[in-house]
Amino acid sequence: MKELSIPSKKRLILLERLLCDYPEKTITSPKIQDLLGYSAAVIRKDISGLGVNCGASNGYKVAELRQALESALKLSGDEHKCIIVGLTRLGQVLLDNPQLENSSFRIVAGFDSNVNRTEVLKSVFPLHPTTMLETIIKAEKITYAILTTEESEAQDMAQKLVACGIKGIVNYTPCVLTVPQGVQVQNVSLIMSLKALTALT
Amino acid sequence: MKELSIPSKKRLILLERLLCDYPEKTITSPKIQDLLGYSAAVIRKDISGLGVNCGASNGYKVAELRQALESALKLSGDEHKCIIVGLTRLGQVLLDNPQLENSSFRIVAGFDSNVNRTEVLKSVFPLHPTTMLETIIKAEKITYAILTTEESEAQDMAQKLVACGIKGIVNYTPCVLTVPQGVQVQNVSLIMSLKALTALT
DNA sequence: ATTTGTGAACAGTTTCACAGCG
DNA sequence: CGCTGTGAAACTGTTCACAAAT
Numbered sequence: 362m363k364e365l366s367i368p369s370k371k372r373l374i375l376l377e378r379l380l381c382d383y384p385e386k387t388i389t390s391p392k393i394q395d396l397l398g399y400s401a402a403v404i405r406k407d408i409s410g411l412g413v414n415c416g417a418s419n420g421y422k423v424a425e426l427r428q429a430l431e432s433a434l435k436l437s438g439d440e441h442k443c444i445i446v447g448l449t450r451l452g453q454v455l456l457d458n459p460q461l462e463n464s465s466f467r468i469v470a471g472f473d474s475n476v477n478r479t480e481v482l483k484s485v486f487p488l489h490p491t492t493m494l495e496t497i498i499k500a501e502k503i504t505y506a507i508l509t510t511e512e513s514e515a516q517d518m519a520q521k522l523v524a525c526g527i528k529g530i531v532n533y534t535p536c537v538l539t540v541p542q543g544v545q546v547q548n549v550s551l552i553m554s555l556k557a558l559t560a561l562t
Numbered sequence: 563m564k565e566l567s568i569p570s571k572k573r574l575i576l577l578e579r580l581l582c583d584y585p586e587k588t589i590t591s592p593k594i595q596d597l598l599g600y601s602a603a604v605i606r607k608d609i610s611g612l613g614v615n616c617g618a619s620n621g622y623k624v625a626e627l628r629q630a631l632e633s634a635l636k637l638s639g640d641e642h643k644c645i646i647v648g649l650t651r652l653g654q655v656l657l658d659n660p661q662l663e664n665s666s667f668r669i670v671a672g673f674d675s676n677v678n679r680t681e682v683l684k685s686v687f688p689l690h691p692t693t694m695l696e697t698i699i700k701a702e703k704i705t706y707a708i709l710t711t712e713e714s715e716a717q718d719m720a721q722k723l724v725a726c727g728i729k730g731i732v733n734y735t736p737c738v739l740t741v742p743q744g745v746q747v748q749n750v751s752l753i754m755s756l757k758a759l760t761a762l763t
Numbered sequence: 764a765t766t767t768g769t770g771a772a773c774a775g776t777t778t779c780a781c782a783g784c785g
Numbered sequence: 786c787g788c789t790g791t792g793a794a795a796c797t798g799t800t801c802a803c804a805a806a807t
Contacts (some may be wrong), residue, residue, distance in 0.1 A: 366775075368775090370762060371761075374754070374757050374758060375738050377757075378736065378738050378754065378757075379738045389788065389789090390788075390789075395740070398743065400777080400778075403777060405788090405789060405790065405791090406777080408789090409790055409791075414789085414790080416789050416790080417784080418783080418784045418785050418788045418789050419785060419788060419789085420788070420789090434757065434760065435760050435761065436761075441756070450655045451652075451655050451656075454651045454655050455652075460752055460753040461753060461756075464753055464756075466753065528759075528763055529759035529760070529763060531752065531759065535661050536579075537576050537579050537598065539596070539597050539598070539599070542599065545759045547755040547758050548576075549755050551659050551662065551732065552661040552665055552667065553579065554748040554750050555642070555662075555665075555732060556575050556578075556579075556635065556637060557572070557575060557746075558730035559637065559642060559666075560571045560574070560575050561568060561572075567798070569798065590765085591767075592765090592766085603800055604798085604799060606767065607768085607798090609768095618766090619765080619768090619806045620767085621765095621766070621767090622767090
């Protein structure tokens with residue numbers, strides 16, 4: 362089966378989430394259009410790209426479709442281990458984030474360059490000074506990092522994380538991170554998100 | 563001048579931020595390629611789309627380029643007023659977000675459906691019960707909302723916000739929001755951001 | 764020599780239209 | 786009859802290649 366395109370994947374991620382709490386047994390492409398705002402045609406193409414045919418010309422079976430989505434988007438199966446880097450107030454809030462329960466993502470540690478913070482703060486996950494980054498990332502096979510440092514540290518940390526083998530960064534700092542090809546970054550700081558709203562209006 | 567395409571705008575937003583703390587007087591398209599990861603060619607096309615010619619075949623003048631970007635992306639000029647809806651822990655952290663200082667965005671109020679919270683919590687901005695949403699959004703001409711409610715409330719609130727005339731939502735909940743055409747949503751919850759990383763890898 | 768700016772070629776996506784199915 | 790699945794057409798965005806500028 363050929364690879365899904367990036368625009369297609371982005372839509373399918375939303376669809377996957379939509380189906381998480383969809384009450385009906387089946388769903389049609391016009392219905393998805395109403396809920397997601399994409400055209401029914403593009404949704405059908407996207408789903409057809411999944412390879413499974415769970416639409417018997419009278420709507421898709423929600424359960425089957427969900428499973429196909431999870432597998433195609435690598436959201437089932439092996440757990441993805443994450444760390445939080447930067448125990449700022451935002452970092453602390455994200456540390457025990459109930460959103461991740463029952464997901465394929467798990468936060469396994471927190472880091473801060475300020476040893477005070479790692480010693481004083483309490484969490485269900487171990488907190489380490491950033492000097493331990495390499496050891497732990499490699500030992501625990503961490504794939505993703507959630508970056509919540511001060512701005513001044515952000516690029517430095519990103520570089521270190523990439524050097525340790527991190528494959529993706531959720532960037533809650535407003536900094537533009539320079540990373541090599543193949544490393545994914547999602548910029549989700551408040552200010553950058555607001556700028557995106559403005560520009561795309 | 564013809565409208566910038568959406569992909570182009572997304573790149574230009576990053577470029578604008580990059581230039582915020584760029585130390586040199588000029589910058590070349592190959593240099594931007596190194597820092598942002600987009601091809602020099604596409605960057606040149608993007609910039610040429612701005613209409614201003616501030617590259618005298620030996621790199622772009624940073625100051626001029628920045629100004630052109632801010633104006634094209636509507637980041638200068640009129641202030642964009644925002645509210646925070648949902649004073650969860652995350653909402654509280656975002657309330658006094660220093661990132662917004664010196665930007666064209668300003669948070670002017672916080673809301674929660676739980677009156678206890680709006681009364682007990684302290685902030686530099688006024689906090690109101692959600693019954694006041696319509697009054698204040700219209701009186702203050704609010705354009706954007708930052709959604710940090712519980713999941714159970716998210717879609718309901720989104721609908722109310724849109725009905726009050728909100729033009730864009732930064733969605734920190736993992737819910738997929740159904741909004742009419744013309745209303746922008748940026749999904750920036752931790753779990754959705756992580757899923758995006760996985761799918762796009 | 765290196766860089767911008769741009770028309771032309773190319774690649775990728777979306778929309779259209781409709782055959783086939785329930 | 787409304788729905789899916791899918792080639793073909795239309796559209797949009799990106800890369801290429803090079804003239805003009807310094």
